[in-house]
Amino acid sequence: MKVNPRRPEDVHVVTEARRPLSEDITARQRRYLVSMGIRTSCFVGAVAAGLAGAPFWAIGVLIVGAVFLPYVAVVVANAGRRPEKPVRLDGDRGPHRKRVSGRRPEIGS
Numbered sequence: 001m002k003v004n005p006r007r008p009e010d011v012h013v014v015t016e017a018r019r020p021l022s023e024d025i026t027a028r029q030r031r032y033l034v035s036m037g038i039r040t041s042c043f044v045g046a047v048a049a050g051l052a053g054a055p056f057w058a059i060g061v062l063i064v065g066a067v068f069l070p071y072v073a074v075v076v077a078n079a080g081r082r083p084e085k086p087v088r089l090d091g092d093r094g095p096h097r098k099r100v101s102g103r104r105p106e107i108g109s
Contacts, residue, residue, distance in 0.1 A: 028077045035073035042066040 046062035 032073050032077040035069055035076065039066055039069035039073070042069065 042062045042065035046059050046066060049059050049062060
């Protein structure tokens with residue numbers, strides 16, 4: 001197999017791999033459940049504030065939170081994968097590193 005010198009080969013590095021889909025789904029579920037927990041707190045708080053005779057604006061803020069948080073939670077959960085920062089491998093070069101493997105030199109080698 002001859003390699004064309006004008007066209008460099010594509011090199012794939014394992015550090016460029018994306019996170020597993022299972023981790024992404026877990027993170028989305030966690031964000032959704034936190035948002036729904038806040039929504040439930042808003043609803044319970046609105047009922048408790050209404051029974052306690054709180055000002056109308058405080059009850060209104062809690063009701064607005066309870067009504068609009070489900071929409072926000074669904075939009076955030078379905079937003080897709082978050083972009084990841086690219087990994088730089090050339091930053092940790094020092095005199096104590098081997099040139100090719102990046103491992104520390106062994107004693108007596």
